[in-house]
Amino acid sequence: MYLGDYIVIEQQLGPFTFAGESVSTGTPFIAGIDEDKRHLFADRTFPDQHPTACRFLRPDGDLIRCTIHRDSPAQCKFYRCVVMRVSDMAGNSIGVVTGTLSLHSDDPDLRTAWEEAERTRPKHEDPAEKWLATFLQAKGYRVE
């Protein structure tokens, strides 16, 4: 939501193709809007209302999506905003885990379970995401 100054569009090369730059690293990139997200990208309401957001970001129902997922710059792929979505047994979304393996949730029970997971996770366990997801599933949470 705040990367509009860092991921910029330099030039439109075609109806759904853009030359851009990752400003912080000075890295140019060419991106095509993902075919299944072109209808989302074509609606400019969101970027008009959110001038600080990356120009490639668009709402899609309850989600906010990158419309150049296939061609997004390396730093975006590396960052991985969300690596896990956690829901309760009724399917209500109650938290997300970011690429730095930080839980963002207001649910006290989930926060307690996450603290337990962090305390007990074997440090040699790799990949950590899989272990953490299995831990939460064993506690009755749904993890995507």
Ligand code: SF4
């Ligand atoms: S992941 Fe996509 S929407 Fe997010 S900053 Fe990168 S290019 Fe923009």
